[in-house]
Amino acid sequence: MIIDLRSDTVTRPTPAMMQAIMQAETGDDVYKEDPTVNELERRLAELFGMEDALYFPTGSMANQAAIKMHTQPGEQLICDKWAHVYNYEGGGVSFNSGVSCKLVDGNRGMITARQVEENINPPDFYHSPLTSLVCLENTTNKGGGACYDLEEIKKIREVCDAHSLGLHLDGARIFNAIVAKKEDPKIYGRLFDTISICLSKGLGVPMGTVLVGKKEIMKNAIRVRKVLGGGMRQIGFMAAAGIYALDHHIERLEEDHKKALEIASVLAKQTYVERVEPTETNIVIFYLSSRISEKKFLDDLQQLNVRISSMGQGKLRIVTHLDYTDAMHRKLLTILDSY
Numbered sequence: 001m002i003i004d005l006r007s008d009t010v011t012r013p014t015p016a017m018m019q020a021i022m023q024a025e026t027g028d029d030v031y032k033e034d035p036t037v038n039e040l041e042r043r044l045a046e047l048f049g050m051e052d053a054l055y056f057p058t059g060s061m062a063n064q065a066a067i068k069m070h071t072q073p074g075e076q077l078i079c080d081k082w083a084h085v086y087n088y089e090g091g092g093v094s095f096n097s098g099v100s101c102k103l104v105d106g107n108r109g110m111i112t113a114r115q116v117e118e119n120i121n122p123p124d125f126y127h128s129p130l131t132s133l134v135c136l137e138n139t140t141n142k143g144g145g146a147c148y149d150l151e152e153i154k155k156i157r158e159v160c161d162a163h164s165l166g167l168h169l170d171g172a173r174i175f176n177a178i179v180a181k182k183e184d185p186k187i188y189g190r191l192f193d194t195i196s197i198c199l200s201k202g203l204g205v206p207m208g209t210v211l212v213g214k215k216e217i218m219k220n221a222i223r224v225r226k227v228l229g230g231g232m233r234q235i236g237f238m239a240a241a242g243i244y245a246l247d248h249h250i251e252r253l254e255e256d257h258k259k260a261l262e263i264a265s266v267l268a269k270q271t272y273v274e275r276v277e278p279t280e281t282n283i284v285i286f287y288l289s290s291r292i293s294e295k296k297f298l299d300d301l302q303q304l305n306v307r308i309s310s311m312g313q314g315k316l317r318i319v320t321h322l323d324y325t326d327a328m329h330r331k332l333l334t335i336l337d338s339y
Contacts, residue, residue: 003328006309008173008256008282008321011204017244024240029055029232032222036236040243044197044210047246049189052218055239056230059172059209060089062196064096065224067133069217070166070193073098076129078119080106082142084170085135096228100129108277109143111136113155120163134160137170138177142311145260145283147177150187157191166217167191172198172209176281179253193217202253202282203245204322208238249322256282256320259329263318266336272297284318285311297339304335 004010013021027033041053056062063085067077077093079086081103085093093099102119104111121128134156139145160167169192178185188195194213199205211221225231257280264279264286272292277285288294294310301308309317 001305001328001331003306003324003332005318005320005324005332006307008201008204008319011321011323013206013241014204014322016248017204017241020240020244021237024236026234026236029235034234034236034239036243037239040239040246041210043243043246045212047185048195048197048212049186050195050212051215052221053210053212054218054221054225055232055235056196056209056211056225057207057232059170059196059198059200060084060092061225061228061230062198062209062211063135063168063170064089064092065221065228065230066168066194066196066211066213067093067099067135068097068224068227069220070133070168071097071099072132074129075132076100076102076121077133077135078102078104078111078116078131078165079135080104080109080111080137080140080143082106082109082140083135083137084141084172085137087142099133102131107143108146109137109140110146110148110152111156112152113159116156116159117163120159120165123163131163131165133166133168135168135170137172139173139180139281139283141172141283142285142315144277144279144285144317145173145176145281146278147181147280150181150183150191153191166193168193169195171195173201173281174198175250176202176253176257179250180257180281199242199245202256202321203242203249205241205245206238208235208242210242252322253282256322256324259320259324260284260318262329262333263320263336266333270336270339272339282320284320286316286318287314288316300339301335306332306335
């Protein structure tokens with residue numbers, strides 16, 4: 001039994017999802033003739049109350065496309081210092097869009113409206129980049145699955161409107177936030193100009209992200225996707241997996257959250273753990289005591305067939321997911337409690 005908790009991207013399709021994949025009706029999506037892709041896009045646009053949607057192979061590409069559509073070369077976006085668009089997308093902000101990032105020292109990957117306002121460059125001061133976009137992430141990856149307070153996002157929206165800034169949401173784990181906070185997805189559609197909705201994390205789909213947004217911004221999405229090399233053909237097989245996940249894998253995210261909370265609770269009691277970050281969804285972030293070797297700890301877990309991630313600077317991450325069974329959970333809790 002290998003317990004792989006490095007990420008919620010390690011899942012395999014369930015037998016029922018495989019059946020949906022095999023039975024998918026497909027066409028050429030570059031010509032917009034794949035009926036299953038079109039249906040997935042329609043459903044997610046409707047679910048979030050957005051006007052348009054486009055299927056992308058990855059979340060990073062969807063984020064990069066959104067940034068490119070919102071900005072011009074030489075401009076600047078505002079994001080948290082831990083933001084995925086800055087840390088984990090290969091420098092794509094500068095490479096693909098010629099845009100720089102104004103990094104904000106937020107709380108667990110989340111920034112406030114006041115911080116956004118403080119970091120907007122004066123538009124008439126031509127020595128600094130023109131601020132044109134704010135990027136938020138919900139839930140936050142490096143922030144340990146933290147969920148934004150919708151009231152704070154509403155305040156950020158007001159700041160963006162006052163300064164004519166775009167507002168993009170990296171929604172890689174947006175369904176985790178929606179389930180944890182019992183929110184209506186349409187609220188997000190009213191607050192953001194664009195949202196990337198990843199299917200290959202908590203929902204357990206092999207691949208795919210759908211970018212939803214306002215029609216005026218999304219009108220260039222398919223062109224930008226082509227520029228980034230994201231044109232796909234009979235991709236309805238994967239879109240069918242996405243539709244299956246929307247029907248069957250959203251509510252069960254509560255199970256992942258419950259298990260993560262139980263792991264965090266056990267870790268918090270261990271003398272080899274210095275501290276555990278607050279755990280809201282399916283990500284547990286913790287730090288080892290200074291007397292414990294991180295390499296030895298990870299090697300010891302590996303010997304017990306347990307895999308977790310190191311995020312650098314002493315930060316360790318555990319992510320619960322669809323393939324993490326009750327039996328695995330019981331075994332892991334025993335291992336952590338007896339280490």
